[in-house]
Amino acid sequence: MKGQKVGYIRVSSVDQNPCRQLEGLTLDRIFIEKFTGKVLDRPRLIEMMAYVRDGDHVFVHSMDRLARNLMDLRKIVNTLNEKKVTVQFMKENLTFTGEDSPMSMLLLSMMGAFAEFEVQLIRERQREGIRLARQKGVYPGRKKYLSKEQTEQLKEMITQGMTKDHVSKYFKISRKTVYNYLNKD
Numbered sequence: 001m002k003g004q005k006v007g008y009i010r011v012s013s014v015d016q017n018p019c020r021q022l023e024g025l026t027l028d029r030i031f032i033e034k035f036t037g038k039v040l041d042r043p044r045l046i047e048m049m050a051y052v053r054d055g056d057h058v059f060v061h062s063m064d065r066l067a068r069n070l071m072d073l074r075k076i077v078n079t080l081n082e083k084k085v086t087v088q089f090m091k092e093n094l095t096f097t098g099e100d101s102p103m104s105m106l107l108l109s110m111m112g113a114f115a116e117f118e119v120q121l122i123r124e125r126q127r128e129g130i131r132l133a134r135q136k137g138v139y140p141g142r143k144k145y146l147s148k149e150q151t152e153q154l155k156e157m158i159t160q161g162m163t164k165d166h167v168s169k170y171f172k173i174s175r176k177t178v179y180n181y182l183n184k185d
Contacts, residue, residue, distance in 0.1 A: 003055030003085075004028040008048050010065045012036055021061035022090065038068050040075070049076075054084040062091035063115045070112040077108060145173055151181050158182060 007025065009018045010033040018032050029051065033044035045066075052058060058080060060066045066089075067073035080087050081098030088095040092111050096104060133139030146154065150171065157167050158178075168175045 003053070003057060005057050005059065006048065006052055007031065007059045008045065008066065009033065009061065010035065010042070010045075021065065022059055025059055025090075027059065036068075040067075040072055045076075049079065052080065052083060052085045057086045057088065059088050059090060061089075063089050063112055064119065067112070068119055069116045070109065073112040073115075074108065145177065146171060146181060151184075154178065154181055 005025070005027045007022045007027040007030040009021045009030060011018045011021075013034065016034075018034075022030070031044040031048040031051075033042050035042045035044070048058070063073055066087075067076055077087050077096050078098075081096060081100075084098065086095060086097045089111075094104075094107060094111065096108060100108075130139055134141070144151075154167055154171060157170070158164065164175050164178045168178045171178075
């Protein structure tokens with residue numbers, strides 16, 4: 001294989017461990033992203049796509065690590081293939097070179113659609129679980145940051161003419177949270 005072996009690893013949050021994703025592979029360069037897969041404007045993804053060149057081989061643990069929906073997955077793979085970069089998904093055991101058969105492109109679309117469907121099912125189950133827990137009174141939601149007294153103080157400060165920016169800094173909360181407290185009751 002000519003070119004470099006490049007790994008792209010993505011975890012959704014800072015506390016997740018990225019080490020297991022491409023474990024056992026010897027790579028020339030690894031790009032580790034600690035960012036949601038919902039958006040394409042991920043710094044390390046952009047950096048990796050600018051870094052790779054003709055003959056390179058990009059390894060990704062699974063399709064859902066590269067993109068969360070089929071449209072983004074196809075766009076990323078096609079962009080890399082147009083640069084003559086091979087993309088290999090380890091979990092699915094699929095490789096895309098840009099000279100793929102119609103069957104390969106069908107597999108990319110089907111597997112990508114399954115990955116997108118799985119993400120949507122997980123979200124749906126999570127929302128349903130939260131709704132049921134709230135009905136039972138088991139899931140109260142996020143704990144309020146400000147006490148009742150602090151909330152009254154916040155409202156009084158705004159009434160006296162202090163800016164929402166000043167109040168947000170005073171209580172160490174965002175301006176949006178200030179608005180949320182003002183709009184309650």
